[in-house]
Amino acid sequence: MVTETRHPLLSVVVPVHGVQAHLHQCLDSILDGLDAADAADVELIAVDDASPDRCGELLRAYAARRPAVRTVTLPSNVGLGLARNAGLDEATGRYVWFVDSDDWLPPGSLAAVLRRLRADEPDVLLLDHLRVHHDGRLETDASSPLLRGVDGCVRLADRPQLLRVQHTAWNKVVRRPFLTELGLRFHPGWYEDIPFSHPLLIAAERIAVLDQVCYRYRQGRPGAITSTRSDRHLDAFDQYDRLFGWLAAARPGDARLHAELFALMVSHLLVVVGNDHRMPPELRRAFFRRVAGHYRRYRPAGGYPRPGGVGGLKHRLVAANSYPAYAALRAAHRIAGRLRPAHPVVVEPVSAGPAAVPAAAPGVLAGRR
Template identity: 30%
Template structure:
C-alpha cells in the first residue's frame, strides 16, 4: 500500500493575522512542489479579526490548505505544537503569518533534504524593512554537507548556529518530529526559539546548511515583541535557564555552559541599551531575575566572560543593577 502522506508540511501559527496572511499563503503557491507533496496547516490561535475569512477565501485556491482553531489564544508555542501534531508530512517546517517564502524555496529544501538525509536543514533568510531587503546568512560556511550538530554551538566568542534562532529557517525530518524534539516549550512566555535551537543541536545526529532561496522575515511589524517594553522581555532568562538545566542534566555537556553565560550577557546588554523603554517595575524584575540566573554560574566562568565582553559593556550592565 502506497504511503500517501505529503512530502512537506508547513505549520503557520496565526493570531489576528488577516492583514499579512494573504502574502504568506500566496507565497506557498509558488514553491515548485507538486500539490500532492505540500500540506499547509494553519492554527488560528483565537483570532478576533478577519483571519477566518482569509482562510476560507484561500482554500478555494489552495487544496493543500487546512486549518484548526483555538477558541481562546494559547500562545505561539501552543499554536506551533498543535500544527506539528496535525502535520502529516515527511518534513515539517514553519512560516510566521507576517513572513513569506521566496519562490522555489520549499522545492530546494526538499531536494537538499533528500540528498543529505540530515535530521534537519537550516537556510539563510532575507530581512524586509519596508521596501529594503537584507540577506542574512546562517553563520556556517559549509554548505550541503552533513555536520555534527554540536559543532554549531561553539566557539563561545562569536555568533554560531545556536544563535541563529529563526524558526522558519529550520526544515525538520519526520524522525525528529516523532522523537519529540520539535515541540516548543509552552511554559516559556517568550524566547522559546532560543531554547528550541539549543535542543535541536543537542538532540540530533546530523544537520546541514543549504543555499535555498530562503524566507523573508518582515521586520518592524507593529506590536512586535522586539519593540515592546513589558515583562515578556524577561523570557530570555527563563529560556536560558532551561538550557542550563539541560546541560547540567546530561553527562558531557558542561563545556557548553560558558556559551550560555556569554549569550545571556549579550542579550542582557541589548536590553540595558534599551533601558529607557522599560518601566522601573519591569526593569526591577529583569535585573532581579538576571542576577539569579548569573549566580548559577561558577565565579571563574563569570570572571572570564566579564573580561571577554570588555569593561565598557560590563560597566553598562552593572550600572543597571546587575553585577556580572
C-alpha cells in the same frame, strides 16, 4: 487490498494571529510556483490562534481553494509556541517547517528546501534569511556568515559555530520523527524558541545547511513581540531555565556547551534589556537585576568565552550587578550611535543564491530575537 497512504515530505505549520494584512502574501509565497511533484510533497497547516481580525475567515476561504491547505481553529488564544504545537500535532510530513504568518518566502525557496531534504536527509536543515524593514530596506543577520561553506551533513561538534546562528524556529526545517525522539515541544510564553532551537542542533546527528536566503523576516510590525513594550519580556528567564534544565539532563558535565550557551544567553538578555522597542523604561533596572541573577546561577565554573569590546564590558557589569554603570554606558553608547552616519540601504539581490547575499553589517546581531 490495502492501499498505503502516502504522506508528504514537508509539513509547513503557520500559526496565525492578527495578521490579516500579511496573511495572503505568506501563504502564497509557500505554495505558489511549485511543480506538480513538489506540490504533492507539501502540506500547509494554518493554525487560527483565535485571531481577533478576519484571519479565520480568510483561512477558511483560502483552504477551500487550495487542497494542500488544512486549517486548525483554536477556541482561545494560546500564543505562538502552543499554536505551533497544535499545528505539529496535525502534521503528517516527514519534515516540519514553522513559518510565521507575518513573514514570507522568496520565490523558489520551498523548491530549494525540498531538493536539499531529498538529497541529504538531515535531522535539521538550517536556512539563511533577510530582515525586511518597513521602508523596504533589507538587512542580513550578523550570524549569516556562519552558514557558509558547510557541505553535506555535519554534527555540531564539527561546526560548533552553528550554535550561534539565530536561535529561531523558522530558520530550521526539522525531521519530525527526530522531534518526537527528543520529546521537544514549544513552551508557553514569549521567547519560546530558546529551549527549542538550541537542543535541536545539540542533539542532531545530521545538520545540513542551505546557504540561500529562503526567508524574509518582517521587522517592526505593530503587535510583534520584538516591537512591543511589555513585562512579558521577562518570560525569557523562564525559557533559559528550561534550556539549562534540558542541558543538565541531556548533556551532563558538558562544560564546553554550557559555557557557549551561557555566553549566548547573557548577550541575548543584554539585547533585550537595552532595546527601547521591547523594554519599558520603568522595568529596565529590574530586568538587569534578573540578568545578573541568571549570570550568577548559570556561570560556568571554568569560565566562558566573553566577547570583546563594549559587549564584553557589558558582561562584566552584569557580573558585578552594576546597573548604574550599565545605564551610563548605555547612554554614552546611544549618543555615540546618533553621531555615526547611518548604514547604507542594502539593495535587494537579483538572485536568491548565496553569492547574492550581502555582507553582514556591524552590530546587526543586536537585533536578534
